[in-house]
Amino acid sequence: MMQQTLTETVRLATGIPDALGRPGQVALVDHIEEAISTTGHVVGACPTGVGKSFSLLAPAMIAAAEHGQRTVISTESLALLSQILLKDAPVAAAACEKVTGTKPKVAVLKGFSNYVCSQSARDSAEALTDTVGMRPSLPSLRSKLKRLANQKNLFLDGRPFDPVAGVPLLLWALSLPADQAGDKQSYQGNTTPELWDAVSVGPSECIGDTCPVFDLCKPRAARTKAAEADIVVTNHSMLAVQAAKGVPVIIGNKTLGEFHIIMIDEAHALPANVRSAGASEVSAAAVMSLTRSISRTLDESEPAVGRLIKEGNALAIELEDELAEMARYTKAGEVCKIKEDADPLDTCGDMLIAWSRSIKSALEGAAKSKNIQARLKAKRLSGRLDAFIGAVGQVKLHRIGTARWIEQKTPPANAKVQTPYWCANASPVNISGLLQTNLWTAPAMPDEEDETVQAMKEAGGSVDEETETYPMTVIAVSATLPSRFGYQVGLTAENVAYPSPFDKAYDDSLLYIPKLTPEEIPEMFPGWRPGTKGKFNGALHQAWATKKNVELVEANAGSALILSANSTAGKAYAAALRRAAKGRWNVYSQWDGLSTQQLTNLWRDDVKSVLVGTKSFMTGVDAKGRTCSLVTIDRIPRAAGNPVDDARVEAIMDALQIGKWAADTYVYVSDAALLLEQALGRLIRSVSDFGMAAILDPRMLKTGPVSYPEPTWKVYKDAAGRFSKVTTSQAAAEEYLHKISAEAFALAS
Known part of the structure; x- marks a missing residue:
């Protein structure tokens, strides 16, 4: 059947x-x-x-x-x-x-917090309009909200609140019919995680059937x-x-x-x-955030609450000092791996847990309050404390299959204090169990x-x-x-x-991996001599790849997806392509201030346009037909070294009894090859598609000043294996693009 x-x-x-x-x-x-x-x-x-x-x-x-x-x-x-x-x-x-x-x-x-919480939306609206406790009618509350749309310096729970995007979101949340799902994805306006928090709650923050609008609960x-x-x-x-x-x-x-x-x-x-879901963080910034939440949730004039706030401030300082001491030899931009027998929270870890539990005890009264806002705030803070206690436990002790490290972080741009801080992290590595x-x-x-x-x-x-x-x-x-x-x-x-119906589409397409000309070699590898190994230089490669991208897009008359391994190079490609376009095609980029979906829609509907993005655009971005007849990838999208993937490498070394370089192939190289295959797959999205994919990475060729090691090269080669036609010639690549763009122009005429 x-x-x-x-x-x-x-x-x-x-x-x-x-x-x-x-x-x-x-x-x-x-x-x-x-x-x-x-x-x-x-x-x-x-x-x-x-x-x-x-x-x-x-x-x-x-x-x-x-x-x-x-x-x-x-x-x-x-x-x-x-x-x-x-x-x-x-x-x-x-x-x-x-x-x-x-x-x-x-x-x-x-997820629970993907849906609007009618009570949370109302509480946020009342807080913004200074009507807390007055219980204005919904029409009156919406009217007061509309007057805030152009107001500056709005704050909600002590944090900046953007009225341009936030007011429309609140108005929408307060006007939802009972039969609508009320999920984040059904909202047509712009929002941010911080703004969405104003109209939603997590499962640990919900007050359940004691909520006055329980019958209207969207998550339920x-x-x-x-x-x-x-x-x-x-x-x-x-x-x-x-x-x-x-x-x-x-x-x-x-x-x-x-x-x-x-x-x-x-x-x-x-x-x-x-x-990602199993990752934990412990930092002074997290402690200070909890401390600020105490003052917004409980009456800080009470001696016991005041003591908790002072203790939190003191613990934050002690935690920062303890983490800084363990990471004292860590250079900027690097991470400090935590040894198996080390406890980065040896001095203050137990005190942090005891402090968190004391706050939870103090919240018990607020959690039973008749004031709905007080109960919601108490539930929210209690949920955060549970998560924090769990994070402290994860970071303190070594567990098989979990990576632990310390790194320095910079506060978000809208934070009042911009001082970098140390953060202890833990994340599961082996997730099969x-x-x-x-x-x-x-x-x-x-x-x-x-x-x-x-x-x-x-x-x-x-x-x-x-x-x-x-x-x-x-x-x-x-x-x-x-x-x-x-x-x-x-x-x-x-x-x-499983067999693919796109095999013929790939057979009709072309893969281009440029071979460096004698003139280009000095540009990429200054001072190189035959018989010696060259050293790959990202900045020199970016300049070379910028020219290649412009030449290929010119030959194709636009209609391209340009993918970059990092944002610095991507911005350079977008700027160069805009200068070259001279009104002949539009160039959209990841840095235009629009969502990925908005950018994709603009690009998809504008057949001659060019879209530029980084790794996040290598999956899920689709356009059938002529719009995406050229895809370029500037270099293999290998992730930078990081504690989680390093721990994955070590686990494979231990499980398979192999060396680091071999284990690296199972992690960093395999992940990069997977992303490369997905990026190349942007070219063929239907049986009638065809075009050219270009990997602008000279290391993909065995000849030249530098190439990938044989095992690595083989994995990357297999990732591009669906293309039966491959060229290393710039002239052949441009000839192919001229041909398909001329055919597309003739059909359009």
Whole structure:
């Protein structure tokens, strides 16, 4: 039935009565069907164009309709999440109904703070309009807000508040109909994390059914819909929190009910999400922030509260001194790794925990207050304190599979004090065990469970009880996957490569890797002589790559995506291309002050335009057809050395008993190759696409003053392996671009 549902889904989506699934779709559905029947795992490399969304949805629909099994589908990008929910899932559900007579329900579930909290929005609006305690009517409150739109120097809870973007956001949040989701992504205006905080709360800050607008609670409504759904679509951030912290956000959550299958789309991004969710920071800046929150939440004129504030100020100074002492030999821009037997918080760590617990005790009265704002502030601060106590514990003690380090940070630009400060950090490295324990295995749902036990679980507390578990069926797919991905994420399956319908498109395209001319070698490698090794110089490469980008865009008459390994080079490319354009094409860049989505829309709708960006533009930026007929990448996007990846290297050295350089290939080189493959994939987004991709990195060639080591070169070469036609000649590259741009001009005429 799964294959039949896939076929019906394809036919409904295309409108072609006799359409069939693509070979990759069909093969993937077969493997998923087998995995569901055996509670097994699938790890699939599904190139763009395979149509993996339908291959996930068709089996999930049948599992619900025929076997009563519920599925979680997770994606990395919110754009893909919306596509699945609004476009693909309705088609697959209709196909399932045609095959089985049953139409499964689908719902979306995002993080708690992704939704508007009506009470938080109202409290923020009253604070800004000085009407706290007056309880003005909503029309009156909105009217007062509108008068603040052009006012300067607005503050909310002691922090600057931007009225230009903030007032429209508050007006929107206060005007939401009951039947609208009220999530961040449905808001059409501009916002920032700080502004969104004014209209939302986290799960630990919510005051639950004691809230006067509990019946209008948007997060609660989303969870109610998810609990009733057969298929829940979510994002990696939700799963990452569960994996990293062991909190039953989705799997094992009693409110949402039991799940049996978990499908991870864009699976390559999940490990980084888990590491990020499990990261902890402890710094004097964090302590001072908590101290300021005490004065905004409790009455600092009370002696006990005043003492807590003074203690916080003193502890912040002591913490900064202790971290500075441990990092005293660390140079600017470097990090200080914390040794296994070292405790960076040896002197003040226990005092910080005791201080935090004293604040939590002082908050108990405010948490029971009849004043809604006081209760919300108390809950918010209590949640932050729990997180801080956990962070102190993470940083203090060495744990296998966790990296710890100290680095110096600079306050954000809007901070009143701009003095750099030291920060102690901890982050999980090996995340396979976390995923196995917290996601790939689910706790059995008892018929009845004590409400206190459930609340402790959802809050991340430790509960000493015997819990029966069961294995989940796990499907992990992505357009690009590193080798041994299953091992990395705790799955038993090996990578399976599925056929792509884009093979001909790649065959019709060209990969250009410039070979340095005799005249260019002195520009890049001054003083180099044959028989000696050259030294790569980023500044000289940038100047050379700037000229190459201008020449290639000229030959293509615009219509390009220019990708840079860093922002300094990217800005230089954008400036040079604007000077060269002379009105013939527009140049949009990552530094224009617009969101990625806004920039992508402008570029996509302006066929001759050029878009310039860095690593964040190497994934998720798409434009079919002529608009993106040239993609350039200035150099291999390898990450700079950092404690987390260094710890990953060390873990692989230990696990595989190999040297550092070999282990480096599994981490830094493999991650760079994955990003390179994704960047090159921006060129081909449909079966009719073709064009040229250029890697402006002379180290990709074995000849010349410098080249990548053989193992590294092979990994990068494989990442570009889908192109069957490769040239190192500038003349051949320009000839190809002139030809395709002339053909496009002729068709347009």
